[in-house]
Amino acid sequence: MMFRKPAELLEIKMVLKDWIPVIRRYSGGGTVIVDQGTIFVSFICGKDAVPGLTLYPHPIMTWSGGLYNEVFKGVGDFCLRENDYVFGDHKIGGNAQSITKSRWVHHTSFLWDFKFANMSYLKLPKQIPKYRLARNHLDFICCIKDYMSRSDFIERTVQATGSQFTLQSAGLEAVEAQSNTKFSPMSKILTRQDLQAALVPA
Structure with a gap:
């Protein structure tokens, strides 16, 4: 979620x-319900990974939009x-970014499927995209599963990514074994005390 007060x-x-x-992720972005129906796709790149790409939010968004046009x-x-990312005027994916001098991250939470009941945990945010038109969550989003199979989505995403990068399949264990850098998570799990404190007016 973004770095706003949880009660908002x-x-x-x-x-x-x-x-x-509830997890407050380091990259900010909108609030996301995470369950078996969520598909995450993240690009973690060095500054020169995409030739000619200016490392600012809008150019990275535009680049990613072109990649998913192929998907x-x-x-x-x-x-x-x-x-x-939308089908028509219905959202199928939300994005968050983190950009530093030497690298950038662009990650997407795709709505492969969702449970109606889980949407009740979310409030309508104060800042919304213009195209949302104050629609509630259920009128605003749609499921990718209604348009294509999960395997087709993953295969198309790999193919589109392969047109931009040289790909090599690897499991998490192999990636961890090759890294000499200690992982220090920057995202934070909010405690019940954090959430209870959010109920108290400032």
Whole structure:
């Protein structure tokens, strides 16, 4: 979620009652429900990984939109709209970025599927894209599964990425074994005390 107060984004009482874990991710971005219906795609790149790419949010978004145009070619009515990936005027993916002098991260939470009940944990954010038009969550989003199979989506994403980069398949264990850098997570799991404190007016 973005670096805003949890009470602005979440129905805190429901989250506490149902023991829903809440993570504040280092890259910010909108609030995302994470379950078996979420597909994550992340690009973690050095500054020169994409020739000619200016390392600012909008150019990276534009580059990613071009890549996913290939993934969804002939499927739905895909486009990059403001900072979202959409079919028509329905959101299928949200994005977050982190950019430093030497590298950048662009990651997407794709709505392969979602459970209607889980949307009740989210509040309508104060800052919304213009195309949303104050629609509630269920009228604003749609599922990729209604347009293509999961395996087809993954295969197309790998193929489109392969047109930009040289790919090599590797498991997490192999990646960790090759790294000499100690991983220090920057995202934070909010405690129940953090969430309870958010209920108290400042």
